[in-house]
Amino acid sequence: MKVNAIASRSKGFTLLEVMVAFVIVALGVGGAYRVMGGSAGASAAAEESLAEATAVEALIARVGDDLTLSPGTTIVSVGNRRFEVVIARVPLDAGLTDATGLALYDISIVPLGTIAAPRRGRPVRTQRLGLGS
Numbered sequence: 001m002k003v004n005a006i007a008s009r010s011k012g013f014t015l016l017e018v019m020v021a022f023v024i025v026a027l028g029v030g031g032a033y034r035v036m037g038g039s040a041g042a043s044a045a046a047e048e049s050l051a052e053a054t055a056v057e058a059l060i061a062r063v064g065d066d067l068t069l070s071p072g073t074t075i076v077s078v079g080n081r082r083f084e085v086v087i088a089r090v091p092l093d094a095g096l097t098d099a100t101g102l103a104l105y106d107i108s109i110v111p112l113g114t115i116a117a118p119r120r121g122r123p124v125r126t127q128r129l130g131l132g133s
Helices: 002-009 016-060 094-100
Strands: 072-078 079-089 102-114 125-132
Touching: 002 072, 016 079, 016 102, 072 125
Parallel strands: none
Antiparallel strands: 072 079, 079 102, 102 125
């Protein structure tokens, strides 16, 4: 009779064993969910940064074409993003400027974010040679 009692107990799991297994599985799923959520956020931030860099490159290409190469500050929109474009004339040797008629301009483009989420980003600076005014 003792053999039958032991055999009947070993056929299934106790409630405690099932609950412990459930907690272990829940912790594993929760950890995986946290990792996936973190990587999705990092991916979105990388996409935003790439889109901003692409827009800055487009603005640099426009300076001197449809953005006038003259000293001053302008707010420019590219898509839903806004940028501050600051152009300043770099002082050169007077003889060089007079002989060539050219001037060197310092161009700074500062990302201002979007209208919905304004934020000031790191400025991108370049220089452009153009006709002196």
